[in-house]
Amino acid sequence: GIQVEQSPPDLILQEGANSTLRCNFSDSVNNLQWFHQNPWGQLINLFYIPSGTKQNGRLSATTVATERYSLLYISSSQTTDSGVYFCAVEGWTGANNLFFGTGTRLTVIP
Amino acid sequence: KAGVTQTPRYLIKTRGQQVTLSCSPISGHRSVSWYQQTPGQGLQFLFEYFSETQRNKGNFPGRFSGRQFSNSRSEMNVSTLELGDSALYLCASSLDGTAMNTEAFFGQGTRLTVV
Numbered sequence: 001g002i003q004v005e006q007s008p009p010d011l012i013l014q015e016g017a018n019s020t021l022r023c024n025f026s027d028s029v030n031n032l033q034w035f036h037q038n039p040w041g042q043l044i045n046l047f048y049i050p051s052g053t054k055q056n057g058r059l060s061a062t063t064v065a066t067e068r069y070s071l072l073y074i075s076s077s078q079t080t081d082s083g084v085y086f087c088a089v090e091g092w093t094g095a096n097n098l099f100f101g102t103g104t105r106l107t108v109i110p
Numbered sequence: 111k112a113g114v115t116q117t118p119r120y121l122i123k124t125r126g127q128q129v130t131l132s133c134s135p136i137s138g139h140r141s142v143s144w145y146q147q148t149p150g151q152g153l154q155f156l157f158e159y160f161s162e163t164q165r166n167k168g169n170f171p172g173r174f175s176g177r178q179f180s181n182s183r184s185e186m187n188v189s190t191l192e193l194g195d196s197a198l199y200l201c202a203s204s205l206d207g208t209a210m211n212t213e214a215f216f217g218q219g220t221r222l223t224v225v
Contacts, residue, residue, distance in 0.1 A: 024145070031213070032164050040219075041147075041200075041221065043202075045213070096141045096166075096212055097158055097166045098143070098145075100153035
């Protein structure tokens with residue numbers, strides 16, 4: 001399967017700070033998604049971004065498919081941004097099979 | 111519209127028993143995938159169903175099985191439970207799983223504890 005590496009594994013920020021999370025993947029992909037896992041375990045969709053740049057409020061993401069990486073930017077972080085962020089990719093199998101990274105655990109302190 | 115619904119939310123089972131988990135996808139979605147999340151192995155793909163057919167399967171033993179009904183609802187079954195099956199099981203639905211419609215939406219998960 002496709003290998004997905006996320007960095008950093010852990011990140012501690014002061015409220016109001018900005019951060020960049022990185023996702024590298026080992027093969028060309030049909031799909032790339034960023035998720036935030038809430039304390040109850042649910043994966044919340046942040047971005048569906050196989051290529052290009054998208055923005056949603058304080059969050060934005062960029063995927064450079066030709067170089068096999070994606071970045072998630074969080075600006076003006078808030079304590080509610082705490083949690084684990086996952087990058088997941090899908091190859092060209094035609095079936096819904098996501099390969100997940102090991103996540104970045106973000107802690108925002110007031 | 112309603113999201114992906116998984117039931118039950120929590121389960122405690124004894125080693126050797128079997129368990130069935132249920133997933134109702136977003137209305138209109140026809141692809142359902144299942145994932146297992148454990149602290150040691152992270153999030154791993156179990157299998158995917160589309161139009162009542164298993165299209166893809168991850169690297170799990172045959173004790174893990176699933177099915178999909180004509181209304182796209184899916185169930186997964188784990189037989190002869192082992193302690194290592196304790197995990198959060200997540201279900202995801204997507205529109206039809208073709209190259210242009212693969213955004214996945216996840217349910218809240220079923221947390222299974224095997225004692």
